[in-house]
Amino acid sequence: MSVKSAERVLRVFELLALHKEGLTIKEVSELLSFPQSSTSTLVKTLFEEGYLSQDALKKYKLGPKLIQIGTVAMESLDISSQGQPFLKKLMEEVQETVFMALLSDDELVYVAKIDNNRSIRTTAQPGYRKPLYCTGLGKAFLAFLPGEKRSEILDKTPLISITDKTITDRKTLEKELERYIDAGYSIDDEENEEGLFCLAAPVFGADGTIQAAISVAGPKERMLTRKDFIIDKLLRTSKQISESIGHTSN
Incomplete structure (x- = not known):
């Protein structure tokens, strides 16, 4: 009462x-x-x-x-702070750079970056913004957002080529996003920076919607040799962070 x-x-x-x-x-x-x-x-x-x-x-x-x-x-509900211990452990396990990003005005904004001592140079830094369609983190958002929201974002986002591998055809991108939904993670294969390969996964909140995305990024050749291992650790970490902010897995 x-x-x-x-x-x-x-x-x-x-x-x-x-x-x-x-x-x-x-x-x-x-x-x-x-x-x-x-x-x-x-x-x-x-x-x-x-x-x-x-x-x-x-x-x-x-x-x-x-x-x-x-x-x-805000601090008590801050996903970045909540996720830090999990992200640090992920970095130690995979020995590559780990990121977390949030969705902001139809772009992603990096909120955490944990470097490894063999990290490669990248333009991604906390506070920086990037488009969704050409980054692993961004494609995780596009894949796991409600379909209506995804279409709304893509309708007003020009698919501009950033590298030779950037996907600039919407139908091709949408087919790729469907595969990511099935797989549970997304991929950036040198689409935003040459030589950089990225695997990303969604972080879900208590209401079941995507609240953030996390990724592991490194040199393509090195990432591919341990791809399955990294995916396993990435998905486990995204699940742990999701649970820490109230998400209940089915």
């Missing part, structure tokens, strides 16, 4: 999150259909405790204390 005062605090936070310009006590009261007297007491208490701030026009906004709490909450 919910506590009315706690519920009202949450409604105030949710309302002010939608009104970044701020609201007066009267506006909060009217929009939430709360009595003005109790709304005034509630809002002033939250202001005094630092959960709300007030501007010169007497409008209330979300306060600095919520930033601290939100930052901690």
Whole structure:
């Protein structure tokens, strides 16, 4: 059973999150259909405790204390932080560079890179963005996103050749993505950087949707000699990270 005062605090936070310009006590009261007297007491208490701030026009906004709490909450749910121990172990097992990426505005953004002492030079670094269609990590997203979202991304993504091996035909790419769905992992065969071979796998969240992707990358010749071994370790690691953020395997 919910506590009315706690519920009202949450409604105030949710309302002010939608009104970044701020609201007066009267506006909060009217929009939430709360009595003005109790709304005034509630809002002033939250202001005094630092959960709300007030501007010169007497409008209330979300306060600095919520930033601290939100930052901690983000860190506790940060897939990169959660995955670090698993990624480090994967790197030690395969002795190649390991990456993690998230989806951001229809591109991938690298959030983790763990180098091995024999890592090859690559343009991929944490914070860097790359297109989805020509990278192992990106193709993992395309393969395991819902079909409608995949089509939406491909509709507005020009398939430009980056190396001689970049796939620039959409039908060919889509057939390849179907194979990746069956296999459980994706491949970048020198499609983004010459000489670089990459194997990537999805990381699923509690709701069963892809939340991130991880990969192992290295020189093509060296990667191919141990491909099956690397795939085995990669898939096991992606499963472990998925489970650590709440995914339950069927």
